[in-house]
Amino acid sequence: MLEVKDLHAYYGKSHILQGVTFNVKEGEIVSLLGRNGVGRSTTIKSIMGEVAPQGSILYRGRQIAGLKAHEIARCGLGYVPENRDVFPGMTVRQNLLLGIKDMKVEGRWKMDDMFDMFPNLRNRADVDAGVLSGGEQQMLTMCRTLMGDPDLIMIDEPTEGLAPKIVEQVGDLLSEIARRGVSILLVEQKLAIALKISHRLYVMGHGHMVYEGTPDELKANEQIRKEWLEV
Template sequence: MLEVRDLHALYGKSHILQGVDLAVDEGEIVSLLGRNGVGRSTACKAIMGLVPPVGQIRFKGRSIAGLRPDQIAHAGIGYVPEDRQVFPSLTVKQNLELGLKRAGVFGRWKFDDVFALFPNLGERRDNPAGVLSGGEQQMLTMCRTLMGDPDLVIIDEPTEGLAPRLVEQVGRLLDEIARRGTAILLVEQKLTIALKISHRLYVMGHGRIVFSGSPAELTANTAIRKEWLEV
């Protein structure tokens, strides 16, 4: 579904991505791991066209490298950035409606689906998003992206700063997204979560992929974990 080959990206003179290769197949949960600053978020932004990419990015057989972010979104890729970007003066329900590609046209996700997974959002559906807790705003951002019915969703650090109860809810949501046929490229700091829910994992170091394999293979590879993941 998503194929990235020899992807490079620069911020000014800083060469952040130095030939990244990765792929996500239909219905997969694929995690991108690594310490802060190795280029994981930049890889997501390059795929989405938010950072100028150099290299090959193909989605469902079509080259999307160089397209605008809105064109990439309409091609079927959703993006949940690490910073919670809600519209604080709009209600929870209005924020969700903004995720629809066409007003009133729903796909795999409807309001009731979201509210069933996150009852707190349902209870606050008519409240301004700005009064939600940080964790609830993170949930709202993820669910708003799903309302656009993407075939692939890129999610950057969804559990960062969340209470354990909300971390569990995020894990259930990710499982449900994949169950409904949407592939996931997940940037995650918490190794235990990534190992539990992922079909495959990549580890990044210094702007490159230094490991690719299954959760079992990463669990068994003490050297990779020690050098590139553990503090």
């Protein structure tokens, strides 16, 4: 579904991604793991066109490297950034409506689906998004992206700074997204969440992939965890 080969990216003269190669298959949850600063977020931004990529990014066989972000979104990719980009002066309901790409096409996700999964959003549907808690804004950002009915959704650090109860809800939502046939590329700092919900995992170090395997294989590989993940 998504094939990334020899991907390079730069911030000024800093060579951040140094030949990243990986793939995501239909219906998979694939997690990118690694310590802060290794290039996980830059990988997603490069795929989404927010950082200029060098290399090959194939989505359903189409080369999308070099396309603009809105063109990539139209191809069927969704992106949830880690900085919770809500429209603060608009209500929760209005934020969700903004996520719909084509009002004439009925997608997999309805507003009621979002409210059923996150009752807090239903209770605050007509409240400005700017007054929501951090956890509620994270829920809203994810749900707004789903309203665009992506076939693959890339999510950057969805549980960062959230209370344990909300982390559990986010994990349940990710599993439900996959159950409905949407592939997920997840950047996640919490190893327990990634091991619980992922089909495959990649570990990044120094701008490239250093490991690929299943959750069970990573659990059994103490050397990789100590060298590239644990503090």
